[in-house]
Amino acid sequence: MSTFFVILIGQILVNNYVMCQFFGICPFLGVSKKVDTALGMGLAVTFVITIASFFTWLVQNFLLVPLHLEYLHTIAFILVIAVLVQVVENALKKLSYSLYQALGVYLPLITTNCVVLAVAINNITDGYNLLESTFSGCCSALGFTLALLLLAGIRERMELSNMPKWMQGFPGALIMAGLMAISFMGFGGLI
Amino acid sequence: MPKKDTFLGAFLNGLIFENPTFTLMLGMCPTLGITTAAMNGVGMGLATTVVLVFSNLFISLLRNIIPDKVRIPSYIVIIASFVTMIDLLMSAFVPSLRAALGTYIQLIVVNCIIFARAESFAAKNPPVQAIGDGLGMGLGFTWAITLLSCIRELIGSGSIFGLRLMPEAYQPMAIMNQVPGGFITLGILLILVNVIKAAIARHSRARKEELA
Numbered sequence: 001m002s003t004f005f006v007i008l009i010g011q012i013l014v015n016n017y018v019m020c021q022f023f024g025i026c027p028f029l030g031v032s033k034k035v036d037t038a039l040g041m042g043l044a045v046t047f048v049i050t051i052a053s054f055f056t057w058l059v060q061n062f063l064l065v066p067l068h069l070e071y072l073h074t075i076a077f078i079l080v081i082a083v084l085v086q087v088v089e090n091a092l093k094k095l096s097y098s099l100y101q102a103l104g105v106y107l108p109l110i111t112t113n114c115v116v117l118a119v120a121i122n123n124i125t126d127g128y129n130l131l132e133s134t135f136s137g138c139c140s141a142l143g144f145t146l147a148l149l150l151l152a153g154i155r156e157r158m159e160l161s162n163m164p165k166w167m168q169g170f171p172g173a174l175i176m177a178g179l180m181a182i183s184f185m186g187f188g189g190l191i
Numbered sequence: 192m193p194k195k196d197t198f199l200g201a202f203l204n205g206l207i208f209e210n211p212t213f214t215l216m217l218g219m220c221p222t223l224g225i226t227t228a229a230m231n232g233v234g235m236g237l238a239t240t241v242v243l244v245f246s247n248l249f250i251s252l253l254r255n256i257i258p259d260k261v262r263i264p265s266y267i268v269i270i271a272s273f274v275t276m277i278d279l280l281m282s283a284f285v286p287s288l289r290a291a292l293g294t295y296i297q298l299i300v301v302n303c304i305i306f307a308r309a310e311s312f313a314a315k316n317p318p319v320q321a322i323g324d325g326l327g328m329g330l331g332f333t334w335a336i337t338l339l340s341c342i343r344e345l346i347g348s349g350s351i352f353g354l355r356l357m358p359e360a361y362q363p364m365a366i367m368n369q370v371p372g373g374f375i376t377l378g379i380l381l382i383l384v385n386v387i388k389a390a391i392a393r394h395s396r397a398r399k400e401e402l403a
Contacts, residue, residue, distance in 0.1 A: 020370055022224035026303050074297045075271040082264050114220050114301045121294055166385040171378045178374030
């Protein structure tokens, strides 16, 4: 049980993929203008990463390792992720059209979100078992969602404030993200 | 601004006018993740350039064969193959650089610069221009992240390319080597780019008015 607790705290706060390791910066800056869209993106990513962690572990241990093809894991994982994103998109369209419409634009973007691939590769390097991999995937994605929501909240406020023209948009968001990262460093001693 | 339909035009476009880091804001993860030492910047930039040139070339050659519906998986497989090759080559010949860059080498697969160029340029243009675009975008990315990593290494470790430049008494700011330093340095560089762009625009407007 303690392993799971360490993974939970570790992936969400201490080793947050966005704030402490620089993964998934593109969607972090790209879709953090509004809280609603940030939440939609976060949920879609959480969904895909959790399933992707499960399947990439299976692919690695039941396909690549027995065939001695571990060096092909980048290609294999990205294919699994691309297929999964496509399946999730089609399934959502049939099962819950309103959710599909809410997430619509963001779903294809998830393929090129590097958190998904980074989590899959790190799960293998960390030597997690199937359950731990899936759980760690879910927690990493929640950490991503947390960072995205926090920045979106701040940026909504920043829109209303009177900032110099050269500071608006990306430069302001980057400096804000830097300040957020400083505060996330405070979690460093937790585990 | 040069025309993009020649080799040189496509090259210069990527190198300066549509620089992937400062104008298009693409490929942010490696831009921030590995730029703590100037050498890492050069290594990452060149690895990305090689992948970009070859994937652009092959996607451009295959642009009339790949059906539109399965283009994304096709691009991914092409890009992932070159990334795996680079990964294995680097592990064999420059293992220390490969270790410093870590997972980011494998993550070139999902670097949005490569994807964006495949989709918006290589899929629509003949091979020669596609190579020019790949080279320009790749080297544009390389100089941008090398500049960023020089600044971070100078302030964070007091050296550039491992050469100590700061006086002995200088106390390195460790935060520049960590995540916040990356965000803030890039933010400040973007402010500079914005200010320079605004100055150029003002200048050319003033000149037009003078002529009129």
